[in-house]
Amino acid sequence: MTYAPTIGLEIHVELKTRTKMFCGCLNNPDPSPLEGCEAVCFERSLSFKGEGKQPNTNICPICLAHPGTLPVANKKAIEAVLKLGLALNSKIPETSKFDRKNYFYPDLPKGYQISQYDKPLVIGGELNGVKLTRVHLEEDTARLLHSTIDNKQLTENLKLNVKGQRSNVSLVDFNRAGVPLMELVTEPDIKTGEQAVAFAKELQIILRYLDISDADMEKGQMRVEANISISKDSKFGVKVEVKNLNSFRAVQGAIDYEIKRQEKVLEKSEKVIHETRGWNEGRGTTISQRVKEEAHDYRYFPEPDLPIIDISKFDLNGLKAEIPELPQQKRERFIKEYGLKPEQVEIFVEDQDLAGYFEASVSELNTDLHGQEAVNMLFNYLSSDIKGLTNELGIGIKSLNITPENFADLIVLVVKGEISSRIAKDLIMEMHKNGADSRQIIEEKGWSQISDDTEIENAIKEMMAENASAVNDYKNGKENILQFLIGKTMAKLKGRGNPEKIKKQLKSKLLS
Numbered sequence: 001m002t003y004a005p006t007i008g009l010e011i012h013v014e015l016k017t018r019t020k021m022f023c024g025c026l027n028n029p030d031p032s033p034l035e036g037c038e039a040v041c042f043e044r045s046l047s048f049k050g051e052g053k054q055p056n057t058n059i060c061p062i063c064l065a066h067p068g069t070l071p072v073a074n075k076k077a078i079e080a081v082l083k084l085g086l087a088l089n090s091k092i093p094e095t096s097k098f099d100r101k102n103y104f105y106p107d108l109p110k111g112y113q114i115s116q117y118d119k120p121l122v123i124g125g126e127l128n129g130v131k132l133t134r135v136h137l138e139e140d141t142a143r144l145l146h147s148t149i150d151n152k153q154l155t156e157n158l159k160l161n162v163k164g165q166r167s168n169v170s171l172v173d174f175n176r177a178g179v180p181l182m183e184l185v186t187e188p189d190i191k192t193g194e195q196a197v198a199f200a201k202e203l204q205i206i207l208r209y210l211d212i213s214d215a216d217m218e219k220g221q222m223r224v225e226a227n228i229s230i231s232k233d234s235k236f237g238v239k240v241e242v243k244n245l246n247s248f249r250a251v252q253g254a255i256d257y258e259i260k261r262q263e264k265v266l267e268k269s270e271k272v273i274h275e276t277r278g279w280n281e282g283r284g285t286t287i288s289q290r291v292k293e294e295a296h297d298y299r300y301f302p303e304p305d306l307p308i309i310d311i312s313k314f315d316l317n318g319l320k321a322e323i324p325e326l327p328q329q330k331r332e333r334f335i336k337e338y339g340l341k342p343e344q345v346e347i348f349v350e351d352q353d354l355a356g357y358f359e360a361s362v363s364e365l366n367t368d369l370h371g372q373e374a375v376n377m378l379f380n381y382l383s384s385d386i387k388g389l390t391n392e393l394g395i396g397i398k399s400l401n402i403t404p405e406n407f408a409d410l411i412v413l414v415v416k417g418e419i420s421s422r423i424a425k426d427l428i429m430e431m432h433k434n435g436a437d438s439r440q441i442i443e444e445k446g447w448s449q450i451s452d453d454t455e456i457e458n459a460i461k462e463m464m465a466e467n468a469s470a471v472n473d474y475k476n477g478k479e480n481i482l483q484f485l486i487g488k489t490m491a492k493l494k495g496r497g498n499p500e501k502i503k504k505q506l507k508s509k510l511l512s
Contacts, residue, residue, distance in 0.1 A: 003230040003263055003266070004191075004232070005192065005228065005230050006188045006231065006237070007192075007196055007227065007255060008186050008188035009185075009186045009225070010183060010185050010224075010227070011200065011223070011224050011225075012181055012183050012222070013182045013221065013222050013223075014140060014180065014220070014221040015027075015080050015212055016211065016214060018076070019074060020058075020139070020180065021073070021077055021137070022062060022063070022071030022139060022178055023071065023072070024060070025062075025063055026058045027179055027180065028058055029058075029140075029143070029175045030175070031053065031057050054175075056175060059175065059177070062178070063109070063174060063177045064109055064174060070305050071114060071306060073098070078121065078137060078309065080180075080210075081121045081122060081135055081137050082121060082122070083210055083320075083323065084122065084182070084210060084212060087206060087210060087326060088122075088125035088126065088135075090123060090132060090135065091122070091123040091124050091125075092121070092123075092311055092316060093119065094311055094312065095308050095309060095310060096119045096309040096311060097116070097119045097303070098302075098309075099117040099302055099303055100112045100113070100114060100115075100303050101300055102299045103297075103298055105141075106170065106172055107142040107177070108141050109142065109174065109177060115136065115137075116136035116137060120134040120135060120136035120137075121135060121309070121311075122134060127202060127203060127206075128195075128198055128202050129189070130186050130190060131186065133185040133187055135182060135183070136182070136185075138181050138183060139177070139179065139180070139181060140176050140177065140179040142172050142175075142176055143173045144172060145170070145172075145173065146168070146170050148166050148169070149169055150166060182212075184203065188229075192255070193253070194252060196224075196251055196252065197251050200222075200224055200251060201248060202327060204217075205327045205349065207222075209326060210324070220246065223244055223245070225241060225243045226242045226251065226258075227239050228240050228241075228255060228259065230259060230272075237272060238272040238273070239274060240274070240275055240276075241275075241276045242255070242279055242286055243276055243289070244278065244279075245279055250279050253279070257285060258277070275290065275291050330349055334348060334355075339372050340375075354382070354387070357382070357397045357407075358378070360404035361378055361404040361405075362378060363404075364409070365412065370412060370415050374411055378407075378408065378411045381414075381428070382407075386407070389428060389432060400432060401435045402428070406431060406437045406438060409439070410424060410427055410431070413438060417498060419496075420498070420499055421499075423442075423496060426495075427442070430445075450493050450496045450497050451498040453501070456489075456493070456501055456502055457505060459492040459493050459502075460506055460509055461509075464509065470484060470485060470488075485510075486506060489502050
C-alpha cells in the first residue's frame, strides 16, 4: 500500500551578532579560557570539560533573569532576519512584536522564553520550491551538561556529605542563554529526506552569503526539526516531530526512517502517536521522547517589557542593497558567462572565496585567444590540484601563495603546450612554496617542455629496446598497453616531453 509523506521543517539558526539578543553580553556561547569575565562558577570548580571552553563567562543579570532586570532588543538581530526575508521574497509586515512562551526547564532561567507568536518579522516566501510559513526571532536557551563526577569534588567544593565514589550531576552553562536565535518554518511541501536536505543546504549557503550566521551544524549554530506524517489520501496523517537534527546526514536518515516506521505502524492497523522523537545516530532509528505539546500549552502572551516593533523605522531599502548575489543567481551567471556545467558550478556556489579566485584567474586569461579550452582547464586544475593542495595543507584559498595572475599564466603554458600536465602539477607546489611565477621556476629548474623531434625519437628508441615484451604485446593486438609505453617514454624525458608528439611518433614506430 502506498503512502504519501508530508514533511515540514523548523530550522533554528544562531545569528552572528556581537552581543546577545536582549543584553550587552558577548554573543559567544563557547569562549576560550582567555575570553569572558573572571567570575568563578560552579561548573568550573567541578573541572567542567568542554574542549577548553569556559562556561558561565559571557553572562549578566539580564540573561540570568535576575529580578528587576529589563530586556532591550538587539537591532542587528532584527535586521538580520529582515534581510533574510528580503532575500527570500517574503512579506515584511508593518509591525511585529515579541511574546512570552511559557514553559519550565532548567535551561530556561526566566521560566519563559522571549519569542514571537502571532506577529513574526517575516511572513511567507519561497526557497527551492518550498513555501515558507514564517521567520521569527527569539532567544536561545542555556546548555545542559549531564555528567558523572567524583564525589570527592562535591565534598571539597560544595561541602556536601555524599556516599559512594561517584554521583550523576546536571550542570548548566548560561553562555548560550540569550543568544539571538532565528526560527524558519516551512509549509508541509517536502516529500522526501533528500528534498529536505537540499532545502536545508541551500538555506545554509544563503545565511553565509548574507553573513548573518556561520550556520555550522556541528557547533549547533543551525539545528533542524522535521514534522513528518504519512497518508493514503489528501488528508494529513498524524504528525510526528523529530527534534535536534544536527547534520544533513541526520536530517535525511531521520526522515527516511520515520516514514518507514509510520508505514509499518499503519500496516499493522495501529495508530501513529502524535509525539516528539529524537534521532539515534548510532542505531539509525528515531526514539520516542514525549507526547507533543500544542501551542496553547505554552500560554503565549505579549512580552510586556518590549515595545511593538515598527518596521518602518528600519531601512529596508538599505538592507536590500546589502544583499549580495545569491546562490541561484551565481549558478545561472557562472553557467552563462564561463560555459561551466551545473555540477561544476556547485563547488563555487558553496565556497565564495574559491569562486572569487576563479573569476580573478579567468579575468587574467585572454579568452578570445585561448577560448573555452583554457577556462575548462583552469577549472580542472583549480578544482583538483589547487583544491587538493589547500585541503592537504589545511588552509583556505586566501592563504594560497599563488596569485590569480600567476595561476592563469600557468594555464596558458599548458594550453599552448609549453609544459606538460605533469610539470604543471609540480609547478603548482613550487609556486606556492616560493610565491614565484611559473616562467621563473621553469627557467630555474629547466622544466620547459621538450618538443624536439630528434630528442623524442631517441627517447622512444631507448624505451622500446628496454620494453621489448610490451612492444610485442601491442603489436599482437593489446592496444591498451599504449598508455604504458607513452608513460615510459615520458619518464625517459623526465616528464618534460610533449605528450602529443610522443604519442604520434610512438604509434608510427610501433606500426612500422
